[in-house]
Amino acid sequence: MVVETPRWRIVRAEEPGFPAFYRVIWTAHVREFSHLTAAERAECMEACVSVEEAILAHLNPTKVNLATLGNVVPHLHWHVIARFDADTHFPAPVWAAPQRAVDPAWAARVEAGALTVDHALKHRWSAASANRTPL
Numbered sequence: 001m002v003v004e005t006p007r008w009r010i011v012r013a014e015e016p017g018f019p020a021f022y023r024v025i026w027t028a029h030v031r032e033f034s035h036l037t038a039a040e041r042a043e044c045m046e047a048c049v050s051v052e053e054a055i056l057a058h059l060n061p062t063k064v065n066l067a068t069l070g071n072v073v074p075h076l077h078w079h080v081i082a083r084f085d086a087d088t089h090f091p092a093p094v095w096a097a098p099q100r101a102v103d104p105a106w107a108a109r110v111e112a113g114a115l116t117v118d119h120a121l122k123h124r125w126s127a128a129s130a131n132r133t134p135l
Helices: 038-059 104-130
Strands: 008-012 021-026 063-069 077-083
Touching: 008 038, 008 104, 021 038, 038 063, 038 077, 038 104
Parallel strands: none
Antiparallel strands: 008 021, 021 077, 063 077
């Protein structure tokens, strides 16, 4: 768990070959993004943007992918994935077939950088929650 609020949480997923793969998970079981109120949608997107901004600032990826899935369980969540030329699937989607083996040295460098992303997110949201009024 990287950050947890009453409405959502940010986790860094353990996805092989993707050391900076984050999820923003809405706490309440909601099937579709449009089922949230406008204020909840804004809050959810702000959490997603904060992950993207931290990834960009600390990891310098080739691209950041955002996706929302959840075909089986009505649990809204966003994937925020740092993509690099060296990742196992680039330039294909993360769910495509791998195009190369993972380079352990590269993965270790990104993993170390992801710890910095985690810290930045914790700092960002701890400061925000101290000054935040609930929706």
